[in-house]
Amino acid sequence: MHGTLIYREQPAQISRAAVDGDDLWLSLDELKTATGWELRPQGACLGDLCVPIPAGREAEFVRDGGTRLNLTALGRLLGQPVVHDAARAVWFFGEAARARASGLSSLEAPDFTLPDLDGRLHSLSDYRGKKVFLVSWASW
Amino acid sequence: MIAVALETGGAATAGEWIRAATPTYPCLIDERHLVAELYGMVNVNCAVWINEAGRIVRPTESAGASQAFRRHMDRRTYQLSPEGIADKQLRRRVYLDALRDWAMKGGASRHALSPDAARERLRAPTEEHALAAANFRLGQHLHQQGHREAALSYFAEARRLHPESWNYKRQTWELEERGKAAGPEFWAAVDALGDTPYYPRVEMEGMPPSAG
Structure with missing residues (x-):
C-alpha cells in the first residue's frame, strides 16, 4: 500500500505497508524511517526506550518471519490515538493522553516549534531565561 | 510574550x-492547533x-x-452594551495588573502559583480528547491537501469527542463556511450552555466572580 503516515507530527510517505482492517503492518525499514521504532530482541524500541511485546500476543504485533510490525497494535499498547482515512490512505498516530497528562503534571512547559508570518521558526525553548506569557488567539 | x-x-x-x-x-x-x-x-x-x-x-x-457578550451584545451588530463594555474592561484590567505584577516580582508575586496550586488547576486530557485531537489533525491534513469534504467528517468527529472545545467548533465551522464561527450555530451552542460559563472563571485576586 502506498500512503501517508503522520507519526509524532512528522509526515512520511510509505510504499510497502500492508493493511488488515485497522492494522497497519510496516516493514522494519519503513518502520525505522517513518517512526524511529525498531524491532529488537527485547521488543519494539525507540532509541533507549524498549516496549516488550506482550507474551502470548506475538502474532498481534509481528508477522512475516519478524519482518513486519503492526504499528496500530503498538499504538494501542501505548495508548496512542490512531485515526486513518482509508480512501486516501492517510494514517495519523497521536500522542497518548497519559503521556500528555504526565508531561503537564511535571509543570515543565511542553516545547513546540512554530513559524511566524515570515516563516521563521521559533521554539518555546528559545526563550528559556525569560518569563513567557503564552497566549492563544484566532481570527475566527 | x-x-x-x-x-x-495559516498566514492567509x-x-x-x-x-x-x-x-x-x-x-x-x-x-495544527x-x-x-x-x-x-x-x-x-x-x-x-x-x-x-x-x-x-x-x-x-x-x-x-x-463573557458579557452572551447577555450584553446585539447579535446583529455585534455591539456591546455599556454594561458589557464595563465588564470587559474590568476583567482585562485585573488580569493585566496581575500579569504586570508577576513580570516585576516573579515568584514573589501573589499571582504566581505554587507547584501544588498549579497542578490542582491543570486539566489533564482524557483519551477522548486525545482521539479528538487525532481526528482534528487528520482533518487538517486532508483539508490542506485539498480533500475538503473528507476533512469535514473528521472535524465533526473531533467536535463530538471533545464538545467542550470551542476551538474545534469555531475553527471547523469557519472552514466549512466563512462567517459560520460567529453565526447561528455558534449562538445556539452558546445559548445551550445555560448556566455553564463560556469562559471558566479565572481564579485570581480581584477578578469578579460573576459571569458578566
Whole structure:
C-alpha cells in the first residue's frame, strides 16, 4: 500500500505497508524511517526506550518471519490515538493522553516549534531565561 | 510574550491581523492547533504563564476575557452594551495588573502559583480528547491537501469527542463556511450552555466572580 503516515507530527510517505482492517503492518525499514521504532530482541524500541511485546500476543504485533510490525497494535499498547482515512490512505498516530497528562503534571512547559508570518521558526525553548506569557488567539 | 494564532488557514487568514497589530513580540501561526493540544486550551484567548526556568506557574486559563457578550451584545451588530463594555474592561484590567505584577516580582508575586496550586488547576486530557485531537489533525491534513469534504467528517468527529472545545467548533465551522464561527450555530451552542460559563472563571485576586 502506498500512503501517508503522520507519526509524532512528522509526515512520511510509505510504499510497502500492508493493511488488515485497522492494522497497519510496516516493514522494519519503513518502520525505522517513518517512526524511529525498531524491532529488537527485547521488543519494539525507540532509541533507549524498549516496549516488550506482550507474551502470548506475538502474532498481534509481528508477522512475516519478524519482518513486519503492526504499528496500530503498538499504538494501542501505548495508548496512542490512531485515526486513518482509508480512501486516501492517510494514517495519523497521536500522542497518548497519559503521556500528555504526565508531561503537564511535571509543570515543565511542553516545547513546540512554530513559524511566524515570515516563516521563521521559533521554539518555546528559545526563550528559556525569560518569563513567557503564552497566549492563544484566532481570527475566527 | 508569545502570541499563537490557532489558524488552520495559516498566514492567509492570520496574516492581516498580525500585520495590523504591528507586534513587538513573536506572533506564531499554529495551523495544527498543536499548542492548544499541548496546553489543554479549549478556547481563545487562553494564556499560560511560564517562568524563566520553563516551568508553568499559571496553567491554561482565560486571559481575562469577558463573557458579557452572551447577555450584553446585539447579535446583529455585534455591539456591546455599556454594561458589557464595563465588564470587559474590568476583567482585562485585573488580569493585566496581575500579569504586570508577576513580570516585576516573579515568584514573589501573589499571582504566581505554587507547584501544588498549579497542578490542582491543570486539566489533564482524557483519551477522548486525545482521539479528538487525532481526528482534528487528520482533518487538517486532508483539508490542506485539498480533500475538503473528507476533512469535514473528521472535524465533526473531533467536535463530538471533545464538545467542550470551542476551538474545534469555531475553527471547523469557519472552514466549512466563512462567517459560520460567529453565526447561528455558534449562538445556539452558546445559548445551550445555560448556566455553564463560556469562559471558566479565572481564579485570581480581584477578578469578579460573576459571569458578566
